[in-house]
Amino acid sequence: MRLVRYNVAASLDGFIADANGAFDWIPDDPAVDFAALFANVDTVLLGRRSWELVEGGTETPWTPGTRVYVFSRTLGQAPREGVQLVADDAAGVVARLRAEPGSGDIWLFGGGELAGALFAAGQVDRVEVTVVPVMLGAGVPLAAALPHRVTLDLLGTHRYPSGMVTLGYRVSPLPARPS
Numbered sequence: 001m002r003l004v005r006y007n008v009a010a011s012l013d014g015f016i017a018d019a020n021g022a023f024d025w026i027p028d029d030p031a032v033d034f035a036a037l038f039a040n041v042d043t044v045l046l047g048r049r050s051w052e053l054v055e056g057g058t059e060t061p062w063t064p065g066t067r068v069y070v071f072s073r074t075l076g077q078a079p080r081e082g083v084q085l086v087a088d089d090a091a092g093v094v095a096r097l098r099a100e101p102g103s104g105d106i107w108l109f110g111g112g113e114l115a116g117a118l119f120a121a122g123q124v125d126r127v128e129v130t131v132v133p134v135m136l137g138a139g140v141p142l143a144a145a146l147p148h149r150v151t152l153d154l155l156g157t158h159r160y161p162s163g164m165v166t167l168g169y170r171v172s173p174l175p176a177r178p179s
Contacts, residue, residue, distance in 0.1 A: 002104065005126040007109075007126075008108075008128075011131075011139070015138070015140055015141060018139045019139050029161065041107045043097055044106075047070075048071070050109055071087075072086075091117065098123065111140055112142060127167075128166060131167065155168040
């Protein structure tokens with residue numbers, strides 16, 4: 001089964017964007033090797049707001065040819081050719097992507113609401129959060145509205161010259177539900 005990796009930067013107090021949706025508080029650390037981080041990624045998952053932030057930028061952080069899925073109940077059509085729009089059943093779509101043959105990883109790019117829904121459905125395998133040494137006080141949470149506790153097992157850490165620290169975790173399986 002292919003891995004879903006939630007790789008994201010967050011403030012020390014757990015926000016992935018500030019109260020205005022901005023992420024200008026994330027330093028540009030040249031020691032971060034994005035090419036290596038995402039060398040095995042062939043599919044990207046984004047919520048609508050994350051897509052709008054990426055679309056407004058100068059370039060996408062993934063390589064050409066990467067499959068892109070935007071999850072939105074409000075967009076009427078796919079935002080761009082080659083981008084798949086998913087209006088409902090995010091967990092089912094991701095489960096089907098995970099079950100596809102191949103070894104490419106699936107990058108859960110953001111945002112917090114999509115992450116919360118996929119955690120709730122047991123569709124996230126790894127959490128790779130780069131903690132930025134700043135506290136925002138408010139903003140978009142790392143994972144919104146979790147209906148249950150998500151237990152993580154530490155896989156490793158990495159400290160950057162900017163003071164950022166990446167924490168890598170494996171998501172523990174959901175407990176079996178009584179039948």
